[in-house]
Structure formats: structure tokens, C-alpha cells
Amino acid sequence: MKNVIKYMKGYRLVFGLAILSIVAATVMQLATPILIQYTIDSIIGTEPAGDLQFLMDRFGRNIMSIVGLVLGIALIRAVFLFLKGYFSSYAAENIAQNLRDKLYKQIQYMSYEYHTKRETGDLIQRCTSDVETIRRFLGVQIVDLGRILLMVTLSVIIMVRMSPKLTVYAVLMIPVLFAFSFIFFTKVQKNFKKADEAEAQMTTVIQENLSGVRVVRAFGREKYEIDKFETVNHGYKEKVYKLIEILAGFWSSSDFLTLVQSGIVLVVGARMVITGEITIGILVAFITYESMLLWPVKQLGRLLSEFGKTTVSINRIEEILSEPIEQVMPYETRPEIKGEIIFEHVNFSYPDGKQVLKDINFKIEPGETLGILGSTGSGKSTLVHLLQRLYEYEGTIKIDGQELKTIEKQWTRQKIGLVLQEPYLYAKTVKQNIGILRNDFEEAEIYEAAKTASIHDNILTFRDGYETVIGEKGVSLSGGQKQRVAISRTIIDSDKRILVFDDSLSAVDTETDMKIRKALKKRSKDVTTLIISHRISTLAEADTIIVLDQGRIIQKGSHEALLEEEGLYKRIWDLQKMVV
Structure with a gap:
């Protein structure tokens, strides 16, 4: 979390606005069951309105007024949900952009020796998929964490006010779900790391094959390369499938526990209605709040799984960012160089x-x-x-x-x-490759350099001359060219x-x-x-x-x-x- 908060630097206010928006949306959501209870007990039924007597005083026993209130609350909630998505996505996208820029800059200045030891595919994986995992967590899950905590807290407070006895039955399975989510989190974290590394290995194989396509063709190694890719692809599939099995096990088990918890509330609540301890309106509201309570607890498992993936991605990115880079030291100078x-x-x-x-x-x-x-x-x-x-x-x-x-x-x-x-030549034109050091080389300078290297006449025979695109790594040229x-x-x-x-x-x-x-x-x-x-x-x-x-x-x-x-x-x- 320390690194997550570090990445949020400069956008914490925006995240704060997203959290305030989700707070407002959650409050609007929690107000709806109270209105449903009031409608059943006090408008359809004859129970006293209690704290909501002011609604009866203002609108009378009018169902359409309650319908209007519910629609208005839904509209306000939709606006705040939009603001939550806008603020969190804005911050997450900018953080991801900054993180990619930072990684790219870091890679440029790391030592030559580091690059000779690392696989290109693995570095690409860290700069793309791992950054995307962090972006998704910051844009969605981290704000939902505040929503979960708020939803659970307010739901329990409201339920206790309605019926302390039924609330006890309503929270029986929550400690079990919390423990189950934590166990699930540790398993997901470990298996996601394996899947992420397997994907990096697969990316490396693809990158090496595309870079060495000439060698593959020259030695007729297509079958070998296909077999090699199928092997790493199969390994990646197995690790992802293992991860999916864990996810499926969690969701099916948590759904079962949730249904058991809802069943307990329904049975106990029905008996309390029969004995007159609570009204039908309270039972309906209670069942609604129960779903609101259990959904965040279940969602906590998803959030923890995404957090597990994010911690793996953060560790992989921090491995790059923590590497020493080439720096200008105070004693280093820029003398005139003559060539001795x-x-x-x-x-x-x-x-x-x-x-x-x-x-x-x-x-x-x-x-x-x-x-x-x-x-x-x-x-x-x-x-x-x-x-x-x-x-x-x-x-x-x-x-x-x-x-x-x-x-x-x-x-x-x-x-x-x-x-x-x-x-190494770039997938640009011949002219762009020769003049790549600066953008202000004159054509005459480019032609003169090409003549000195005895390539000018060859270039003129190309289909588009100096404007010929030579392909990645100059694949369309001979070795001498x-x-x-x-x-x-x-x-x-x-x-x-x-x-x-x-x-x-x-x-x-x-x-x-x-x-x-x-x-x-x-x-x-x-x-x-x-x-x-x-x-x-x-x-x-x-x-x-x-x-x-x-x-x-x-x-x-x-x-x-x-x-x-x-x-x-x-x-x-x-x-x-x-x-x-």
C-alpha cells in the first residue's frame, strides 16, 4: 500500500473527490430500503411513520410521491457514480501514463550490462501488462474499498436500529467470509505471479522469433519455433487455468455462504413477523440491507484478489525502478575532445x-x-x-x-x-535512419554520408530511393547494406x-x-x-x-x-x- 500511495502522488485530491462521490452514491443507495419499508408499513399498512412522519405530513398517504422520491434518489446516485468513475479513471490513466514514462526513462539510463542480462520480452511485459494491472486497481478497486467499508458500516448501523436481534443473525457468516477472502487472497497472489511470469516468457519467445525471423527462415526452423511457442503457451494456459480454478472456487463457495446467510435472515425474520417482533416492511428492508451487506463482503474477495495481482505487478515494476542508473556525477566534465x-x-x-x-x-x-x-x-x-x-x-x-x-x-x-x-536499424525510411541523430540534417549531408559509406548508388536503385522504408531492424537490406x-x-x-x-x-x-x-x-x-x-x-x-x-x-x-x-x-x- 505504501507504493500504491506513492504512485497516487499528485492525484490524491482527485481520488478524494472520487471517494466523496462514492460516499454520496452509497448514502443514496441506503436510503431506498427505508422508503420501501415506509411504503409497506405506513402507506399500504397502518403502522406509525416514526422518523419519516414528515413525509406523510408533506405528501400524505401517496405511493406516487414515494415513487418520485425513489426515482430522484436513483438519478442523484447515478450522477455521483458518474463522477466517481470520471475522477478515478482520470487519476488512474494519468498515473499509468506517468508510470510508463518513468519506466521507459529508467530503462534508457540503466547500465548496458543490465540489458545484456535481461530478456526483452520480460521488460515489455512489465511496462505493459503490469502497468495495466496497477491502472485497473487504481481506477476501480481502490475506490471500491472505501465503498465497501462505508456500505458495511452504515448497513449494520441501520439494521441495528431496526432490529438488534435480527442483526446478530444477519452477520453470522461475515467473519467466515472475511477469513475465506483472506485465504483466497494469498492463493491468488502466488498463482498470479506464476501466470505473470509465464506470460512474460511467452512474450519473450514471440519477440525473439519476430526479431530473428531471417535466421528462422534461413535454417528452416519454423517447426522448431512453433513447437517452442506451443510449449510456453501451454504452460501459460495451465497457470492461468489454475488461477481461474481458484477464482471459480472462491465465487461458488462465497455464493453458497451468502445464500445460507440470506436463508437464515429470511427464516428468522419470518418468525419474528409472525410473533409481531418486527413488521413486514422491516423484514423486506432487512433483506435488502442484507444483500447490500453481503455484496461488499463478497466484493472484498475480488478486491483482495486484484490487490494480490497488483502487489505482484508493483514488485516487478519496483525491481526495475530500484535498479541503479547512469547518473552525471559532480566531478564529471565535458572537455573538448580531439582524439588522443x-x-x-x-x-x-x-x-x-x-x-x-x-x-x-x-x-x-x-x-x-x-x-x-x-x-x-x-x-x-x-x-x-x-x-x-x-x-x-x-x-x-x-x-x-x-x-x-x-x-x-x-x-x-x-x-x-x-x-x-x-x-540496429529502425522501421523507417533510409533517409530517416541515416539522419536519426538529429532532425535538422540537410539532404546534401545525408547524401554525402551515404556516398562516403558507398551505399548511395545502392539506395538510388531502391523503389522509393531514400524514402524506402527498410523494415524493422533493416530486414529488407542485405548485411553489407x-x-x-x-x-x-x-x-x-x-x-x-x-x-x-x-x-x-x-x-x-x-x-x-x-x-x-x-x-x-x-x-x-x-x-x-x-x-x-x-x-x-x-x-x-x-x-x-x-x-x-x-x-x-x-x-x-x-x-x-x-x-x-x-x-x-x-x-x-x-x-x-x-x-x-
Whole structure:
């Protein structure tokens, strides 16, 4: 409840108005049985009107006047119910919107390492279904809680005034229903968590399948994917069905207990009418109030079940919101970046203890090109990721003489362009993908960047040219085309003083590779460049080349110098020459 109240911040007054509206509507509802009792006993019958004598004095023994009063009360109640729904829905929708915004912002600023460990489908589930569960609780159930408490309290007070003896019989089963509702609440909470997690697993399978549709088609894995989905779908169905069984058990049992309670009131009340202890009007009113009393108690079970679901959803959302995010520290600065890079005794290990980089040392002058060669898993990509502080490291990394840890992360990433081997493209036009960093790029700038990446001529052959929508993740493009669009997107920004190509030329042919490198060198002659590649011809023109093996630099030098010494670089060069 503490978190529920926290989410209501800024809208508590609106919720207060919703509660006042439901109070007024409840009072109107409770007035109707009193008028029915008065009609039966004092208008049709001859009993004294008691507290309602003023109605007889004003309207006489007139049934139509009572009908008018009942209709008027119903109309007033309808207005207050509308206001209750309006205020609670207004607040709940705004809270849900704010919560989604907060979650999305939180996800954007959480560490890169966090995202590498979490399933996308699970995060989507928390930002959609779990937020919807909270919205529904705030919009409906939390206001109904006030209604239930008020209805029970006022109904009992009125019933005691009518007949204390019959009231005792009327509340016999209520403690049982309360206990039953609480037991039901604990069961629903546990099973809803299982169902929610199963739905997240199913969402993950769908998301992965849609994202990897090319791989599925290429390897003919449709049957496997269908079987996998059917398995998780069946698991989700079983958990939801278990939840439905619990709900069905509660409602059927509570209905039985309610009918037993109503039967007790009817039998005892009928005997009291026969003996003259109460009037027929009181019995009719009593039965009406009994239904008003039992309905909220039954509804409490529903409210507790929804509260159980909401607590699960809140816990899942709070797990995200409680994660540490990347923040700008007071000592972090935004220095001018020219491109000098120094690594001194840099080490890096993953949280599981596996050391990836060991005592890395090198220096790159502004405008120079560093080539990085190494086998898969040697630490090449991790090394360049440290430059953008996607991970924290041990040792010293300096940019233009300033320790990287003292530079604001967002500033560093604005100045360092990173092109990945598997770039992510959006389901937008080619032009929008290339100019996605800003909205004010001129067409000439977009075309020039595309020409530098040797993709301009290809784009012109597309059906709509630069206005061609390339599909989610660039699914309609080849691997080489995606890489070149990603290169265009990175180099269009002249603020990038350091460019990193993480094996991002691997999907283009050797001739195109050479054309791109020449164009890049001409366009970005003052930009420091780091190139990771398995193709030595791509690295040959670099000022310095380092060779990584098991996280260590085992060779360093120019292309010519490395060919003169025996080692991994020369062996790879000889193998690639043989293949050519």
C-alpha cells in the first residue's frame, strides 16, 4: 500500500473527490430500503411513520410521491457514480501514463550490462501488462474499498436500529467470509505471479522469433519455433487455468455462504413477523440491507484478489525502478575532445569473475588509425566498449590527457561514434535512419554520408530511393547494406572526434571495403579511428595494429613491421593470402 500511495502522488485530491462521490452514491443507495419499508408499513399498512412522519405530513398517504422520491434518489446516485468513475479513471490513466514514462526513462539510463542480462520480452511485459494491472486497481478497486467499508458500516448501523436481534443473525457468516477472502487472497497472489511470469516468457519467445525471423527462415526452423511457442503457451494456459480454478472456487463457495446467510435472515425474520417482533416492511428492508451487506463482503474477495495481482505487478515494476542508473556525477566534465587515446594497465572482468582484458597498454595520437586483430573472444569488442564506458574498468584510460571516468558518459558517447557488426536499424525510411541523430540534417549531408559509406548508388536503385522504408531492424537490406547505412548514420555527425568500427565492414566485399576506407580517410582525416576486423587487408593501412589473444596484447606495430616477425598476425596474413 505504501507504493500504491506513492504512485497516487499528485492525484490524491482527485481520488478524494472520487471517494466523496462514492460516499454520496452509497448514502443514496441506503436510503431506498427505508422508503420501501415506509411504503409497506405506513402507506399500504397502518403502522406509525416514526422518523419519516414528515413525509406523510408533506405528501400524505401517496405511493406516487414515494415513487418520485425513489426515482430522484436513483438519478442523484447515478450522477455521483458518474463522477466517481470520471475522477478515478482520470487519476488512474494519468498515473499509468506517468508510470510508463518513468519506466521507459529508467530503462534508457540503466547500465548496458543490465540489458545484456535481461530478456526483452520480460521488460515489455512489465511496462505493459503490469502497468495495466496497477491502472485497473487504481481506477476501480481502490475506490471500491472505501465503498465497501462505508456500505458495511452504515448497513449494520441501520439494521441495528431496526432490529438488534435480527442483526446478530444477519452477520453470522461475515467473519467466515472475511477469513475465506483472506485465504483466497494469498492463493491468488502466488498463482498470479506464476501466470505473470509465464506470460512474460511467452512474450519473450514471440519477440525473439519476430526479431530473428531471417535466421528462422534461413535454417528452416519454423517447426522448431512453433513447437517452442506451443510449449510456453501451454504452460501459460495451465497457470492461468489454475488461477481461474481458484477464482471459480472462491465465487461458488462465497455464493453458497451468502445464500445460507440470506436463508437464515429470511427464516428468522419470518418468525419474528409472525410473533409481531418486527413488521413486514422491516423484514423486506432487512433483506435488502442484507444483500447490500453481503455484496461488499463478497466484493472484498475480488478486491483482495486484484490487490494480490497488483502487489505482484508493483514488485516487478519496483525491481526495475530500484535498479541503479547512469547518473552525471559532480566531478564529471565535458572537455573538448580531439582524439588522443591512452590505455595504461587496463584490466576488465565480468561480474562472474571471468577476466577478459589483461594489462592493456597503447597510445593513439589524434587523427591516427588503430587496427585491432584477434580471435573470437579475445576481448576486441570489450576493449572498444570501455571507451564509451558501457562497462567500468580497472586501470587508466585517458582521452586527451583526461581520465575517462571523470568525463560525463553521455558527452563521451556523443563524441565517439560506434558502428557495430550487427547494427540496429529502425522501421523507417533510409533517409530517416541515416539522419536519426538529429532532425535538422540537410539532404546534401545525408547524401554525402551515404556516398562516403558507398551505399548511395545502392539506395538510388531502391523503389522509393531514400524514402524506402527498410523494415524493422533493416530486414529488407542485405548485411553489407545494413552495415553501410549504419556507417552513414555515424559519420554524418561531424561532432564525432573518435570513430570505432567493430567489425562493421565484415559483410562487404574487399573492393567496397577499400572504397569505404579511402572515403573515410579523406572525409575524416582529423578523426581518430579504431578498426576491429578479421580481414588484414582492412587493417593494413592503420598507423598501428595490435593483436589480441586471450585478453592480452601479444603483438603491436605497423602492418609491415608485424609481417617481419613470426607470430599470429603473419600466420593469419599467410592464410588469407592463400584463400585469395
